[in-house]
Amino acid sequence: MAIAPNTTFVSGAVLTAAQMNALPFGIVAYGTLAGNAGLTTTTGDLGVSVTFTAIANRYYKYTFFSNAANASAAGTMETYITDSSNNIKTSMNLYVIGGAFYSFQQISFITTETAGSITRKLRGKVQTGTGTIFGPLQLWVEDIGPA
Numbered sequence: 748m749a750i751a752p753n754t755t756f757v758s759g760a761v762l763t764a765a766q767m768n769a770l771p772f773g774i775v776a777y778g779t780l781a782g783n784a785g786l787t788t789t790t791g792d793l794g795v796s797v798t799f800t801a802i803a804n805r806y807y808k809y810t811f812f813s814n815a816a817n818a819s820a821a822g823t824m825e826t827y828i829t830d831s832s833n834n835i836k837t838s839m840n841l842y843v844i845g846g847a848f849y850s851f852q853q854i855s856f857i858t859t860e861t862a863g864s865i866t867r868k869l870r871g872k873v874q875t876g877t878g879t880i881f882g883p884l885q886l887w888v889e890d891i892g893p894a
Contacts, residue, residue: 772890775799775807776867779885786824786871786878790833793826795886796868801860808857808889809837811869815849815881816841822874826852828886831866845876852880859894 754766776797784793801807809828818824824841837856869886871878 769893771892772805774887775890776888777885778887779883782882784869784871784880784882784884786818786873786880788872788875790825790827790870790872793869793871793880793884795884796831796866797886797888798864798866799888801862801865802890803860803862804894805859806857806891806894807860808855808891809867810885810887810889811839811852811854812885813852813880814883816843816852816878817847817849817881818843818845818873818876818878820873820876821845822876824871824873824878826854826869826871826880828854828856828867829870831868833870836867843873843878849881857891 776799778795778797780794811828816824821844824843825838827835827838829835837854839854841850841852843850
């Protein structure tokens with residue numbers, strides 16, 4: 748994945764549309780859940796999704812963040828960013844020792860998208876017992892520039 752850098756700006760130069768389009772467009776979608784999300788051993792939606800209109804040939808950075816996560820029993824907690832059909836785009840496996848021990852969660856990944864409407868959502872499960880991801884849960888998408 749090669750990044751298409753912008754040109755150097757010099758005094759007196761004319762700013763072009765191509766130069767402006769080579770800049771990042773910033774946050775294009777943001778979703779949050781103020782409360783907590785419960786997890787079981789069956790993969791389920793966590794209550795956060797985003798939809799945006801992607802532009803072809805641009806990089807998008809997805810970031811998920813939560814304050815903490817905990818499980819009732821020792822094991823792996825799996826958190827996913829998926830498409831609207833539940834196909835996993837990226838995942839995080841976090842080993843939790845169970846009980847009152849908490850771990851911060853963050854996932855980031857960069858990809859290109861097909862032009863058009865894109866939906867991404869958070870899903871998760873625990874290996875054994877039950878779990879909680881403590882709010883606020885946040886998922887945001889940034890356009891970081893041309894591919």
